[in-house]
Amino acid sequence: MENKFPQTFEVIELCLLAGKIMLQCGAETYRVEDTMTRIAAALGIPHSHSYVTPTGIVFSTNGTEPAKLIRISERTTDLYKVSLVNGVSRKVSSGEYSQKEAFEKLKQIENANYTFPIYQQVIAASVASACFMLMFLGEWSNFIPALITGGIGFTSFIYLHRVVQIRFFSEFLASLIIGVLSTVFITIGIGTQLDKIIIGSVMPLVPGLLITNAVRDLMAGHLVSGLSKGAEAFLTAFAIGAGIAVVFAFMS
Structure with a gap:
């Protein structure tokens, strides 16, 4: 039977990317965890677990997939990027964005430079x-x-x-x-x-x-x-x- 949801590994990568951008740009820990959990739930992983510190994020599911760690080395203040990631999260939760569209949008946000001159x-x-x-x-x-x-x-x-x-x-x-x-x-x-x-x-x-x-x-x-x-x-x-x-x- 064809899987109804995207592959779990790709969803984990998407959640980690969203969490990475938010944490690097000055978001609070609970906001990062909540955003990652909401994206995972919207894409077919209702029971996910995350552990967020200022220097790293650990994310896992209840399945057999291994937990993944992403390192945060540079942190700055860019609340506009945090707002954009929140917007992507809401659109994923409402079904407006697919997993692929959300990942592409997050990559654009990550590579963009919104800081003032x-x-x-x-x-x-x-x-x-x-x-x-x-x-x-x-x-x-x-x-x-x-x-x-x-x-x-x-x-x-x-x-x-x-x-x-x-x-x-x-x-x-x-x-x-x-x-x-x-x-x-x-x-x-x-x-x-x-x-x-x-x-x-x-x-x-x-x-x-x-x-x-x-x-x-x-x-x-x-x-x-x-x-x-x-x-x-x-x-x-x-x-x-x-x-x-x-x-x-x-x-x-």
Whole structure:
């Protein structure tokens, strides 16, 4: 008798691809597992099992097929891709996409680059830094110093991360540059509030999404993922604080 559903192995590959894209782009652990489970159920595997951590995904079925592992080495923030994968999942569940169509669509999403150009990211980081400075009750006289410092600091982070693959060091060096520039602006008399300029300028580097996902994963019962994301957020915060502390130690 002809099998009513696609081959199980192909469905597993499809689920792993969807989970990989979502996890690489900053999705929460429970969202990744739920999406993979829904796709598998829609394509004829009602009882699937997945184990998701920030660095890997294990997926298996109740059949005789072996469990498969996929490694996650690079993680970034691209919530638009997460939304697109969710859209594919919904269309698979409603029957609009077949297994082959869904796989092709996911490959297109994986290979596409939806990130904004670097100059737009720098402009956004600059404006955000200046606005955060005002939000923390800074004076308008510090708007331009915060704008420049935040933009240069974020630019430094982007290009340093290409040279130094370890994220901790690129964040540390970027915050060090922010601290030096802020101190220079205060020294030459352009700025008046050193603390407000620094706080506003480092905000684009703060791991807000990591902290949010860590808390949500812990609340959802994903203890391993929640603790590991929390540790990663702590390292980022420590790198930012250490860079500023070094500046204060040598230039105060």
